Amino acid sequence: xxxxxxxxxxxxxxxxxxxxxxxxxxxxxxxxxxxxxxxxxxxxxxxxxxxxxxxxxxxxxxxxxxxxxxxxxxxxxxxxxxxxxxxxxxxxxxxxxxxxxxxxxxxxxxxxxx
Amino acid sequence: xxxxxxxxxxxxxxxxxxxxxxxxxxxxxxxxxxxxxxxxxxxxxxxxxxxxxxxxxxxxxxxxxxxxxxxxxxxxxxxxxxxxxxxxxxxxxxxxxxxxxxxxxxxxxxxx
Numbered sequence: 001x002x003x004x005x006x007x008x009x010x011x012x013x014x015x016x017x018x019x020x021x022x023x024x025x026x027x028x029x030x031x032x033x034x035x036x037x038x039x040x041x042x043x044x045x046x047x048x049x050x051x052x053x054x055x056x057x058x059x060x061x062x063x064x065x066x067x068x069x070x071x072x073x074x075x076x077x078x079x080x081x082x083x084x085x086x087x088x089x090x091x092x093x094x095x096x097x098x099x100x101x102x103x104x105x106x107x108x109x110x111x112x113x114x
Numbered sequence: 115x116x117x118x119x120x121x122x123x124x125x126x127x128x129x130x131x132x133x134x135x136x137x138x139x140x141x142x143x144x145x146x147x148x149x150x151x152x153x154x155x156x157x158x159x160x161x162x163x164x165x166x167x168x169x170x171x172x173x174x175x176x177x178x179x180x181x182x183x184x185x186x187x188x189x190x191x192x193x194x195x196x197x198x199x200x201x202x203x204x205x206x207x208x209x210x211x212x213x214x215x216x217x218x219x220x221x222x223x224x225x226x
Binding site (some may be wrong): 035040044050056094103106108 | 146157160208
């Protein structure tokens, strides 16, 4: 059971470079989410996709874009990376965002911007 | 606004001692509540969840949590802590968009 798979696991970028974080789930879930985790801040929502074809901003969307490529995949793009985007990024999915369902998380991507 | 507060940033307990991690939430409707654990460098593992029904919920690894609506609390407990329980613990409530709203976490250290 793969669950939620994120790639890459680690990445170092230079300021101004771009990259895309990939996330795929094999549970036929409708809703997918991107969070960032910073020390002492818990996890904060960047963007989410309630269903295929829709995306919405979360709490901290600035500097990011997302694409819900299909029902399985939800990517996060940094167009011009900044040191403030150094963080651990987690992707999650749920069967349906409005029901009493639990979220399943990927193993995270540790990103460092120098 | 929906929010979760974990008042304790860091707790140290002796191995074999009991543990209680505090969590308070702010949410207008019936909350869906979760506790996750994260070991260093790892992802999040679900310990337990509360959706409805019995207010005392059992989870994995011997953890339990009690939902108290009158106190807006969902505290996590374990009768006897093991050294392997050392990790960071996150309480979360499900938001109106299906996302999780997390507390800032409580780091647990275990003394031998």
